[in-house]
Amino acid sequence: MPYWVQFSFILILAATGKAAVLADSPRERSCINESWRFTKGDPTNNTVSLLYDVRPQRTTPRLAPTESDSSQTSSKTAAETDNTNTPTPVIKQWILPTGNEFIKDPSRRFTSPSARSSDDVTYARPTFDDSSWQEINLPHDWAIGGPFTHAGGGGMGRLPTAGVGWYRKQLDISAHDAGKCIFLDLDGAMSYAAVWLNGHLVGGWPFGYASWRLELTPFVTPGGTNVLAIRLDNPPNSSRWYPGAGIYRNVWLIKSAPVHVAHWGTFVTTSGVSREQATVSLKVTVRNDSRQAAGVKLSTELFSLDAVGKKTPRAVTSITPANLQIAPGENAVAEGSAIVLSPKLWGPPPTQQPNRYVAITTVSQDGQTVDTFETPFGIRALKFDPNQGVFVNGERIELKGVCNHHDLGALGAAFNYRAAQRQLMLLQEMGCNAIRTSHNPPAPELLELTDKMGFLVMDESFDVWVREKTPLDFHLIFPDWHQQDLRAHLRRDRNHPSVIMWSVGNEVSEQYTGTNGAALAKELCDIVHEEDPTRPTTTAMNWAQPTNALPGTVDVIGLNYQGAGIRSIPGKYPAFHEKFPDKLLIGSETASALSSRGQYIFPVTNANSAPVGRNSGEDTSARQVSAYELYCAAFGASADKVFASQEKHPYVGGEFVWTGWDYLGEPTPFDSSRSSYSGIIDLAGFKKDRFYLYQAHWRADFPMAHILPHWTWPERVGQVTPVHVFTSGDEGELFLNGKSLGRKKKGPYEYRLRWDEAVYTPGTLKVVTYKAGKRWATASMRTAGTAAALKLEADRDKLLANGRDLSFITVTFVDAGGTPVPRADNRVHFDIEGQGEIVATDNGDPTSFESFESHDRNAFNGLCLAIIRGKTGRPGKIHITAIAEGLKAGTATIHTGLENN
Numbered sequence: 072m073p074y075w076v077q078f079s080f081i082l083i084l085a086a087t088g089k090a091a092v093l094a095d096s097p098r099e100r101s102c103i104n105e106s107w108r109f110t111k112g113d114p115t116n117n118t119v120s121l122l123y124d125v126r127p128q129r130t131t132p133r134l135a136p137t138e139s140d141s142s143q144t145s146s147k148t149a150a151e152t153d154n155t156n157t158p159t160p161v162i163k164q165w166i167l168p169t170g171n172e173f174i175k176d177p178s179r180r181f182t183s184p185s186a187r188s189s190d191d192v193t194y195a196r197p198t199f200d201d202s203s204w205q206e207i208n209l210p211h212d213w214a215i216g217g218p219f220t221h222a223g224g225g226g227m228g229r230l231p232t233a234g235v236g237w238y239r240k241q242l243d244i245s246a247h248d249a250g251k252c253i254f255l256d257l258d259g260a261m262s263y264a265a266v267w268l269n270g271h272l273v274g275g276w277p278f279g280y281a282s283w284r285l286e287l288t289p290f291v292t293p294g295g296t297n298v299l300a301i302r303l304d305n306p307p308n309s310s311r312w313y314p315g316a317g318i319y320r321n322v323w324l325i326k327s328a329p330v331h332v333a334h335w336g337t338f339v340t341t342s343g344v345s346r347e348q349a350t351v352s353l354k355v356t357v358r359n360d361s362r363q364a365a366g367v368k369l370s371t372e373l374f375s376l377d378a379v380g381k382k383t384p385r386a387v388t389s390i391t392p393a394n395l396q397i398a399p400g401e402n403a404v405a406e407g408s409a410i411v412l413s414p415k416l417w418g419p420p421p422t423q424q425p426n427r428y429v430a431i432t433t434v435s436q437d438g439q440t441v442d443t444f445e446t447p448f449g450i451r452a453l454k455f456d457p458n459q460g461v462f463v464n465g466e467r468i469e470l471k472g473v474c475n476h477h478d479l480g481a482l483g484a485a486f487n488y489r490a491a492q493r494q495l496m497l498l499q500e501m502g503c504n505a506i507r508t509s510h511n512p513p514a515p516e517l518l519e520l521t522d523k524m525g526f527l528v529m530d531e532s533f534d535v536w537v538r539e540k541t542p543l544d545f546h547l548i549f550p551d552w553h554q555q556d557l558r559a560h561l562r563r564d565r566n567h568p569s570v571i572m573w574s575v576g577n578e579v580s581e582q583y584t585g586t587n588g589a590a591l592a593k594e595l596c597d598i599v600h601e602e603d604p605t606r607p608t609t610t611a612m613n614w615a616q617p618t619n620a621l622p623g624t625v626d627v628i629g630l631n632y633q634g635a636g637i638r639s640i641p642g643k644y645p646a647f648h649e650k651f652p653d654k655l656l657i658g659s660e661t662a663s664a665l666s667s668r669g670q671y672i673f674p675v676t677n678a679n680s681a682p683v684g685r686n687s688g689e690d691t692s693a694r695q696v697s698a699y700e701l702y703c704a705a706f707g708a709s710a711d712k713v714f715a716s717q718e719k720h721p722y723v724g725g726e727f728v729w730t731g732w733d734y735l736g737e738p739t740p741f742d743s744s745r746s747s748y749s750g751i752i753d754l755a756g757f758k759k760d761r762f763y764l765y766q767a768h769w770r771a772d773f774p775m776a777h778i779l780p781h782w783t784w785p786e787r788v789g790q791v792t793p794v795h796v797f798t799s800g801d802e803g804e805l806f807l808n809g810k811s812l813g814r815k816k817k818g819p820y821e822y823r824l825r826w827d828e829a830v831y832t833p834g835t836l837k838v839v840t841y842k843a844g845k846r847w848a849t850a851s852m853r854t855a856g857t858a859a860a861l862k863l864e865a866d867r868d869k870l871l872a873n874g875r876d877l878s879f880i881t882v883t884f885v886d887a888g889g890t891p892v893p894r895a896d897n898r899v900h901f902d903i904e905g906q907g908e909i910v911a912t913d914n915g916d917p918t919s920f921e922s923f924e925s926h927d928r929n930a931f932n933g934l935c936l937a938i939i940r941g942k943t944g945r946p947g948k949i950h951i952t953a954i955a956e957g958l959k960a961g962t963a964t965i966h967t968g969l970e971n972n
């Protein structure tokens with residue numbers, strides 16, 4: 072069984088499970104995603120200013136700095152430099168202290184003003200009646216249901232993300248919780264969150280991609296009513312892609328004893344790694360929130376984990392116990408290590424296995440356990456060789472990576488474990504082994520998945536620093552928050568074996584702003600090295616020259632489009648390699664090839680890469696790009712051209728393609744569309760032809776062949792209709808209705824077989840491919856008749872009845888003989904019966920403005936999708952029917968259960 076298929080049988084350990092209580096430990100961690108109330112906008116009678124900070128009034132960015140611009144980096148916020156007429160006061164004084172634990176210099180930490188001027192906000196009052204608000208469960212994205220708008224630019228996805236949203240929830244805090252520390256952990260809220268408990272403004276966090284914690288203890292009434300109110304305030308013009316809106320990741324309530332392992336308080340590193348043994352070192356920070364000094368004992372046992380995360384019954388080893396004396400209100404750190412013999416190493420498939428361990432730390436006081444804390448980790452050795460690339464456990468691993476934004480297509484930004492797993496499974500099937508979390512910290516569970524599945528991750532923090540890309544983006548808060556955001560990101564993610572490097576920024580304008588840009592880069596890299604001395608820093612640079620100061624500040628040089636694309640004549644790899652012989656180079660962003668699934672546009676370029684445009688792969692009026700997979704953004708290159716440039720420079724560690732999946736927003740080259748064209752997989756999760764181009768190259772040992780275009784062209788009889796074949800073989804013979812159109816061989820730096828002179832006549836195309844002269848793989852493509860029926864295929868026919876587990880159902884239009892009808896665009900209506908619900912529908916068409924919540928959807932080039940979930944706690948059957956006028960309906964049955972089976 073291929074390694075990626077195995078994952079489809081792995082049980083989903085839902086990230087949003089019930090309270091996790093470890094034996095003998097007072098620590099409780101409960102997911103509090105259920106039963107929230109939500110409304111948009113502030114109360115109409117509101118008299119209190121709830122704005123985080125003054126905001127500039129501009130809606131267009133300032134002129135971007137030019138390459139020759141070496142002006143000083145401004146330390147002022149844009150709000151200070153812009154003419155603003157926003158009301159004051161602002162609430163940032165109450166929000167800033169939330170980040171104090173991530174500010175290194177105590178003298179720079181913030182103090183909350185004593186008068187909490189916003190306590191009397193109507194929606195924050197515990198007595199406020201919110202019963203008329205919408206009932207929702209988290210994760211929640213208030214914008215994904217639409218409606219789409221035709222107005223303005225398409226950059227942010229044309230969905231209503233901007234504005235204020237309020238969430239309220241009653242917390243379960245019993246009288247028994249008196250004396251405990253109570254924390255609220257938010258994995259991500261978009262954006263400018265402010266949190267009230269029982270009417271008190273407790274704190275918040277502006278950056279929407281950050282995970283953060285608030286201590287609720289002083290405001291809690293144990294045994295009484297405790298009402299949480301969260302206000303988010305999403306600015307317009309704040310992102311280059313769809314940011315989502317709302318509490319779009321998981322939320323947790325933590326209860327612990329006053330003496331406990333601090334927030335993200337463990338750090339595991341491994342050294343001396345070989346097949347025989349490895350040293351595992353653990354640093355544990357313990358916090359004493361009691362009023363007395365505490366003497367504690369720390370002991371840690373290490374266990375091996377299986378593929379689903381279950382630990383083995385017996386510890387493999389333990390770390391020598393340590394004693395700590397902790398003053399009240401202080402932290403203390405214990406360090407220890409242990410040797411693991413014959414370690415099961417973590418590494419990427421298919422040549423290695425992603426084996427994992429867990430460290431279980433017990434804190435005891437006077438013989439009583441006061442805390443137990445789990446830290447999953449992996450044992451692996453990384454090496455970054457400037458001449459040979461990335462090594463994992465001594466094996467050279469070429470980075471076959473993709474960049475992905477955080478949205479999950481029709482589900483929006485609302486994180487869903489199963490949807491993220493589906494994204495990764497398809498990428499792994501393609502041979503992808505690396506992910507760049509462009510351009511922000513991902514959901515924590517994404518890294519749980521990359522750990523389990525064995526992806527290598529470039530974990531990225533920022534898209535902007537001080538210099539803006541859009542008027543209201545992160546640059547507004549960068550001066551106040553970059554240290555807290557970066558340290559929080561590093562402490563959250565540094566135990567994940569899948570994370571192999573930290574990117575401190577993407578294409579920031581500071582890359583060519585003289586020494587001040589470099590000084591800022593150095594400040595960020597120094598923070599990374601302080602928090603994690605084991606991994607390199609990088610930044611993704613599209614315009615930096617080897618002579619600029621910034622590239623010298625990072626450990627790994629990340630170049631965007633500078634091998635093939637923006638700087639292809641000549642590419643910049645050799646110049647950087649020569650200037651920085653001690654630093655590894657990677658293609659941190661490559662390709663930006665563009666296409667619409669299943670859409671073939673004629674004539675076809677003879678080149679191996681061509682910028683898209685009128686008469687160059689574009690159907691301007693339909694706003695579609697040809698799926699011959701030869702066209703790209705003006706600054707980019709086709710996959711073929713990038714492969715060649717990577718192969719010609721073997722010292723480059725690999726590439727991260729822009730992008731693995733299509734995403735909402737940034738619909739280059741048609742700003743009036745809703746979603747991108749750059750994905751290898753479309754927004755609905757259907758494979759574009761490009762998928763097979765990458766598979767052919769990245770899984771060279773996997774016998775496969777793929778023909779394009781489809782072969783149903785009644786209007787092209789007698790016309791030249793080029794046929795291309797993507798295969799992991801090196802040679803192939805193409806047959807049309809049994810007659811050979813010739814045998815072709817890939818030349819040097821060629822990655823596809825082309826029969827550009829083929830003339831269309833209906834029937835069957837068949838290719839027989841060869842590798843090293845031996846028969847390798849075959850594929851065929853048949854002319855379809857008219858659509859006769861709908862065929863439904865569920866990617867899972869068994870689901871957990873928990874409201875989160877999903878089945879993705881593909882509808883294919885077929886003719887009377889069962890051949891897929893490639894250009895069907897019929898309207899489909901979905902009906903559902905039984906214990907399930909339709910969460911969303913899509914078809915992958917970047918020009919579709921139909922709400923994702925609609926149960927009606929046109930097919931796009933023969934396919935459409937419905938996403939189904941089981942009702943919570945209601946096991947049984949779900950029947951889904953897809954109906955299109957005049958055709959035989961399609962059905963699928965899904966079983967939901969209360970337990971994995």
Ligand code: GAL
Pocket residue numbers: 311509510577578613631660663704729737739749
């Ligand atoms: C890159 C940028 C990405 C995305 C891409 C569009 O330059 O880093 O975020 O904008 O272009 O193709």
